[in-house]
Amino acid sequence: MNALTTFLLRRRGGQSWHWTDMLAYLWLAIGLVLMFGPVLWLTVSSFKTPATLAEFPPTLLPLDTQVATVPGYDKPLPLYRVTMEDGSQRVLAQVRRVGIMAQMVDPQSPQAIVRVPIDKRVPVREISLATSNYSEPLRQFDFLRYFQNSVFVTVMATLITLVVNSMAAFALSKYEFKGRAAVLGIILATLMVPLSVIVVPLYLVVNQLNLFDTLWGVILPTVATPTGVFLLRQYMLTIPDELIDAARMDKASEWQIYWRIVLPLAAPALAVLAIFSVMWRWNDFLWPLIVLSRKEQYTLQVGLNAFSGELNVQWHYVLSMTVLSILPVALIFLFLQRYITAGIANTGLK
Amino acid sequence: MSDLVLNQVVKEFGAVRILHGIDLAIRDGEFVVFVGPSGCGKSTLLRVIAGLERVSSGEIRLDSRLVNDVSAADRGLAMVFQSYALYPHMSVRQNLAFGLENSRMPKAEIDKRVAEAARMLLIEPLLHRKPRQLSGGQRQRVAIGRAIVRRPGIFLLDEPLSNLDAELRVVMRAELAALHNSLKATMIYVTHDQTEAMTLADRIVVLKDGRIEQVGTPLELYNQPANRFVAGFIGSPRMNFIEGEAAVAGAVSINGRTLPLPGLAAQTGASIVLGVRPHAVTLTAPEDAAIPLEVTLVEQLGAETVLHGRTVKGESFTVTAPGQGRFSIGERVGVTFAPEHVHVFDGEGRVISRS
Numbered sequence: 183m184n185a186l187t188t189f190l191l192r193r194r195g196g197q198s199w200h201w202t203d204m205l206a207y208l209w210l211a212i213g214l215v216l217m218f219g220p221v222l223w224l225t226v227s228s229f230k231t232p233a234t235l236a237e238f239p240p241t242l243l244p245l246d247t248q249v250a251t252v253p254g255y256d257k258p259l260p261l262y263r264v265t266m267e268d269g270s271q272r273v274l275a276q277v278r279r280v281g282i283m284a285q286m287v288d289p290q291s292p293q294a295i296v297r298v299p300i301d302k303r304v305p306v307r308e309i310s311l312a313t314s315n316y317s318e319p320l321r322q323f324d325f326l327r328y329f330q331n332s333v334f335v336t337v338m339a340t341l342i343t344l345v346v347n348s349m350a351a352f353a354l355s356k357y358e359f360k361g362r363a364a365v366l367g368i369i370l371a372t373l374m375v376p377l378s379v380i381v382v383p384l385y386l387v388v389n390q391l392n393l394f395d396t397l398w399g400v401i402l403p404t405v406a407t408p409t410g411v412f413l414l415r416q417y418m419l420t421i422p423d424e425l426i427d428a429a430r431m432d433k434a435s436e437w438q439i440y441w442r443i444v445l446p447l448a449a450p451a452l453a454v455l456a457i458f459s460v461m462w463r464w465n466d467f468l469w470p471l472i473v474l475s476r477k478e479q480y481t482l483q484v485g486l487n488a489f490s491g492e493l494n495v496q497w498h499y500v501l502s503m504t505v506l507s508i509l510p511v512a513l514i515f516l517f518l519q520r521y522i523t524a525g526i527a528n529t530g531l532k
Numbered sequence: 533m534s535d536l537v538l539n540q541v542v543k544e545f546g547a548v549r550i551l552h553g554i555d556l557a558i559r560d561g562e563f564v565v566f567v568g569p570s571g572c573g574k575s576t577l578l579r580v581i582a583g584l585e586r587v588s589s590g591e592i593r594l595d596s597r598l599v600n601d602v603s604a605a606d607r608g609l610a611m612v613f614q615s616y617a618l619y620p621h622m623s624v625r626q627n628l629a630f631g632l633e634n635s636r637m638p639k640a641e642i643d644k645r646v647a648e649a650a651r652m653l654l655i656e657p658l659l660h661r662k663p664r665q666l667s668g669g670q671r672q673r674v675a676i677g678r679a680i681v682r683r684p685g686i687f688l689l690d691e692p693l694s695n696l697d698a699e700l701r702v703v704m705r706a707e708l709a710a711l712h713n714s715l716k717a718t719m720i721y722v723t724h725d726q727t728e729a730m731t732l733a734d735r736i737v738v739l740k741d742g743r744i745e746q747v748g749t750p751l752e753l754y755n756q757p758a759n760r761f762v763a764g765f766i767g768s769p770r771m772n773f774i775e776g777e778a779a780v781a782g783a784v785s786i787n788g789r790t791l792p793l794p795g796l797a798a799q800t801g802a803s804i805v806l807g808v809r810p811h812a813v814t815l816t817a818p819e820d821a822a823i824p825l826e827v828t829l830v831e832q833l834g835a836e837t838v839l840h841g842r843t844v845k846g847e848s849f850t851v852t853a854p855g856q857g858r859f860s861i862g863e864r865v866g867v868t869f870a871p872e873h874v875h876v877f878d879g880e881g882r883v884i885s886r887s
Binding site for chain 2: 422424425427428429430431432433434435438442443446447449
């Protein structure tokens with residue numbers, strides 16, 4: 183705890199707070215709220231009941247109106263804190279509301295109906311976590327199947343992306359050949375073509391290859407990315423050519439140079455691309471939606487779409503399942519981020 | 533152990549010709565140093581021999597086998613790079629073993645060779661470390677070790693000492709010489725430092741602009757330079773060059789003074805350049821000197837004093853005087869030298885031999 187406070191209250195140089203310290207912390211605080219606020223709100227909201235979600239103005243915490251079962255009434259009645267005419271406060275259960283008046287009963291003595299103006303009562307609310315938001319869809323909605331599909335797509339696509347892109351980057355950074363610049367230019371030019379432009383021809387190709395409605399149909403068209411090739415190439419340019427010459431003198435084949443020298447040394451760039459690729463593939467929506475038609479093949483993102491009907495959206499399920507779907511990406515990011523720092527520290531050749 | 537013959541080796545990068553027909557024979561077990569100013573093609577020549585660059589024309593023969601089209605991996609040579617080029621992600625042991633693993637050597641043999649090289653180079657305690665945890669000198673040893681374990685036909689060393697500080701360089705130079713003696717291996721060493729060349733080489737190859745200027749033992753190059761470039765490049769401090777012209781047979785005239793040079797065969801009146809090493813001259817009074825000088829800089833080295841001077845024509849002239857003489861800047865001194873210590877070059881810089 184002590185170490186944490188010293189860490190959090192670090193200032194530049196001396197003991198006192200310099201205005202730049204305040205500015206720095208203010209800036210960091212704004213950044214934290216901006217970056218982390220939505221995630222936090224999403225997580226908190228995923229525990230709200232549909233009624234609380236629909237409320238306006240929205241509450242930050244998942245508050246739920248307390249109810250009491252009162253003898254003589256079939257349904258549980260909502261509890262309200264009522265300010266009586268004499269100024270005293272009582273907790274009453276509301277039977278029904280008529281215009282601006284509410285008919286209420288005391289749960290202890292349910293016979294007497296008390297009439298209260300509605301502006302004199304405040305609902306009794308307590309924090310309650312609607313865990314059914316999670317348990318219900320996990321039971322009914324085939325979450326695990328979708329999750330498996332998503333994991334399969336993400337892992338396979340990322341692995342193939344890393345291998346294919348690093349091979350291209352190796353050739354484009356370490357081999358001299360005619361048209362190298364042109365090839366790189368063409369690869370980069372594809373950055374300017376959005377998916378929506380090529381979606382129809384891509385669909386036709388996937389269909390012809392009998393990959394329609396398979397996970398491989400989702401994976402394969404996405405594995406070669408211009409961003410990845412460019413990122414890895416730029417990094418590989420910093421690997422000294424003498425290392426590759428040394429490996430050649432050491433009887434290494436070109437494949438061994440790629441696999442045992444260049445690939446390990448490009449690890450920091452590979453980690454960055456892996457993070458990107460995992461996020462892209464995990465969050466992919468449009469392409470899997472097009473390729474996948476049977477429910478068993480759905481990825482998580484496509485599966486989540488099922489909660490948005492034509493007329494109403496089951497927000498409480500969408501939110502809870504979204505939380506579950508971002509968890510793996512967040513974990514992977516946490517893990518690989520450490521790897522990046524270590525990797526960069528490792529690359530000091532001299 | 534291999535010998536190497538280069539026959540009219542030409543290397544071109546696009547339209548630029550780097551090597552202009554190199555002819556050279558290197559004997560088994562010889563320590564040959566390629567020396568020359570930067571951009572003279574010495575590193576390119578080494579890379580051509582290594583197989584990292586293909587020759588544009590000409591022949592490379594290793595043990596009389598033509599290896600023009602043999603890849604670097606299959607020539608059986610090992611190279612030590614200027615930056616050491618140790619694999620940063622591998623430990624010292626893995627660095628040493630990498631080349632052997634690639635040639636599918638049994639593990640026991642690899643371990644034996646690594647241990648042997650580590651013992652020879654005193655890097656046994658470092659085997660588990662990564663290159664970044666080593667000092668410059670240790671990296672240098674590992675880089676040499678990586679070559680030794682391969683037991684190559686020829687060691688190729690590309691300016692291996694240039695990244696070390698001056699003191700360590702002297703130590704490593706001595707170690708390299710000792711290593712060559714104990715391994716009896718053929719070594720080709722590239723440097724721009726003539727001191728390294730003089731101290732290490734059995735034979736020196738002086739290169740300039742992609743051509744061999746002269747090949748010979750260090751003392752041959754020092755005593756009988758074939759041209760003005762070699763004369764100026766070998767030896768420290770640099771040889772002095774004084775312009776003059778050939779006078780009557782067996783004499784030259786410099787700044788109006790005539791100097792006898794017996795046996796000089798040059799046309800009278802032809803412009804020539806005299807070369808005299810700073811160590812070969814003696815100081816005298818300006819009046820009876822071959823060349824009078826005005827002192828511009830005095831460097832006291834303790835054991836000797838280096839005087840930088842200017843002739844009347846403004847040519848710079850360096851004199852190394854033994855001991856710790858007292859000189860002041862602006863002082864007028866004179867130098868004389870024995871005729872046998874004078875090198876005479878013609879207008880194109882070629883040596884004019886004297887009989």
